[in-house]
Amino acid sequence: MLKHLKFTLRIFVKSRLIIVTNTIGMSIGFAVCILLWLYVSYETSYDKHFENSDRIVRLNTTWIEGNNNEFLPISLRKAHTELAPQFPEIEASVQVFQMWTSQIKIETLLFAGNKMLYADSTFFKVFKIPFVYGSPQNALLNSKSVVIAESLSQKVFGNINPIGKIIVIDTKVLTISGVTKDLPATSHFTYQVILPMQAYDNLMYLGGLEFFTYFLLAPNTNINAFYNKFNSKHKELLQDRFSDFNATFDSFIEPLLDLHLYTKSDFDLSPKGDVKKNILVAVIALIILLMATVNCINLFIVMGQNRIKELGMRKVIGASISSLKKQLLYESLLQNLIAIIVSVGLLTVILPIFNSFVQRPLLISSIFTLSGFFTLLSFWIVTSIMSGAYPAYVLSKSTAIDVLKNNNANTNSKRMLTPSIVIFQFAIVVFLLFSLLTVRYQLEFLKKKPLGLNLHNVVSFTNFNRDIYLHSQSIESQLLEIPEVEDVAFSLHTIGSGPSGQGIKLYGASDDAGKSIDEYRVYPGFCKLYKFELQWGRFFRPDELGKDDVIILNESAADMLGIDEHSEKIVDMFDFPMRVIGVVSDFMHQGAKSKVNPMELSCRGLRFWNINIRLNSNLSENTRKKIVNIIKEHDPDYVPKYQFINDIINGFYDNESQVMRIVGFGSIVAILISLMGLLALTIYQLKKRMKELAIRRIMGASSINILVSLIKKLLKQLIWASLLATPIALWVMSYWLNGYPYHIQISYLILLLSIILPVLLTLITVGWLLLRVANKNPIENVTYK
């Protein structure tokens, strides 16, 4: 074994260019695949930590209006209170209501940004979360009780048992009845605070689709039979409740373990996992590994060709073909082992970068577990066999006669392989580059598309107490006194953060004519601040604040209802007439990625969560302080929280930015690996042809003649690769672009660029080498052995 190792290391030192090229390529390939494995195992581990996780399911609702299906992870209160008790298959049922983050006052300290859930007392029967203090049985029984997570307890009380301590949320005084362990980040919901459902005024009596509903099913439940029975009952319940809507309903149940990656619902308690993105990451990682592996195959064969003599001689002195194959595979194993070790080192550098790419807290320590060990082991063995098997097969066939006659006859089959490998690698590079550039231009197009509203220097302050609306007038006038403040407007909803859902119809239309519509509740002045484009009519007047009989529609809503400037403009949302006072152009409050839904703006509520401020310059520290001080005058406990609306809108393109970064990373690595492989290959091929080239020169060929003859073959391969890549790239990117309501057209200029760029890079990389050879004094090469 040691002898073998010593010999192999000598071979490696002799062929160091190839070994270094292979090791760099393979270690990048391994590092990327390990990242992929870390990522996929993280994504697929969601919610597995809950006891009985395989028996927990969630109820969902489908709202169907015409061709439009909305998949909602929420259902009616009655699904828990009336339906669930009718089913013996349900061992425990719970509903959860997610509240906006709120301020918590504990003793004299204020804590902002805590995630709050309201839940039924059965919560801990379904989700058996371990308690640090207190017990799950009576934790949520009392309307004045509250359960907090260990991290919050640590932050506030240190190591003291906080059971019985008082905390104040908004104005409610509550007693801590339990402290649970924190949920791992791989949970589809997390919380710092859980309150009993009855702690919030009238929450239990909300009649709409509000609640996330979970069931713990009895062991051995016939899942399909139960789903069918329950869904049909749930459908009836929905149909009955929303009979005055022009909509139909469906119901579906999803296993807890599928929620993160596969839920059909449009939103969830935490950002949904994206299977498509996982697949993209996987494809890129595998492409990189494949490119590195084919480099290895190619270069191993080249390396083997320099060893034909050794291999032939081994046969003469008694080596069998199988022992030669073993030897060559051993070398491949050893080389990949080195690459794996290098890749682990590489990972320590790239993991933090990757983590910020995918926004996941992946840990390198995961690879030092048993499953990590076996994953590395299988990567190692599979790639070693992949990269070593073909060269071993080809090379072990070489015979002593080849050595004695000094020919490589039996390894000629590799000549077919080398061009196909170059074509394959180059095709992938063209494909990745084209995808990268297309994604980039689409993203730019989306970001630049006029939104129908003006977000320049608009910042929204939020997080104040519920009664701040009583001071709106003085806040507004005080803020307007700051020289940097150009305009101020209040709103309940935040642009970009999701509207409320309502039903609307023309006044006097039949009951089943109701259609769903999005709603932003705003103060007069809001439309002016955001510079909505008025199509006809007018914006709200200040005296209309709090009035529920006037609304403004967007263009889509006006079209849906068939309202124009000259028609009847009375609509019905709450069984009384409302007058449409104006129609604004569709504004893309969710960015240019999704189609604009019908929407109405009303000023019927006095409460607001946002103070929208347009500044005439950037937000300086000084201005920020002035604004916060004004708010604090009216809400002394105010913990400042603000965001630029533009950032919210840009956040909608995070997914595209991530895709672009993943593809960009893949393209760069793929180009590097293929260029490295091509360079090493060219060096070795040139070495073999030195004599021939020298003779050509002696016979009168010029450097240029030689250069052209050398490059012609390579160019031909690149053209074949482009022909192969083009249709696939065009098809894939058209498919991707068609997923957007607003998208660019496929650009042939980009395609051309994606071909020319790598061709140029290749020519530059290989060209200088060829030029050097072509210019060499031929006599040096004639004597070259």
Place this chain on the structure above:
Amino acid sequence: MINLKEINKYYEVKKQRSFVLKSVNLTIKEGEFVSIMGPSGAGKSTLLNIIGLLDEPSEGEYRFYDDSMSNIKEKKKVDYHRNHIGFIFQAYHLIEEMTVYENIETPLIYKGIKNRERKTIIANLLEQFNLGDKKDLFPSQLSGGQQQLVGIARAVAGKPKLLLADEPTGNLHTDQGIMIMDLLKKLNAEGITIIQVTHNKEFAKYGNRIINLVDGLVEEEK
């Protein structure tokens, strides 16, 4: 020991047969030292390669110890190379990445000989061939004569019955050539059958039989 009957070796180039060996009939008994001579391209090396199972005849019958060598399996061939046939080449063909010791050891490893026994065999050979102080050197650090000594040591390490030498002195100057030929003579005296290909008339005389090969035909036998 070796019996060749009507051996032909030809290559087909554009449906034209080009003969390297034509109707070769040859018998070699155990213990002989045969020299094959002839001009370049006469087919000497091809004949040696066929005898050494490195090449196959296109037609004819080859028997080694009464066993037919036509279409023998790869496994059997390996067995002959391990146990019966040793080779020496003009260009030595040592494995460059191995030391002298390792080069001699490799055939013994393939033969499955245990480490301790290998050590004894190699120690004896190194002493016999005067290579004791060179055992840790690589081939590139040796002179041509020394390399050929290692080549011979490697060839005889497995105690073959037949030693095939393809111009073993071709790359050496006369003194070294004589040393190598003396060594071959000694090995033959110890009982190894030797067939050598050579251009050198003087060295051919070391054999007890000279075969002349011209244009693929055994022309005369002295």
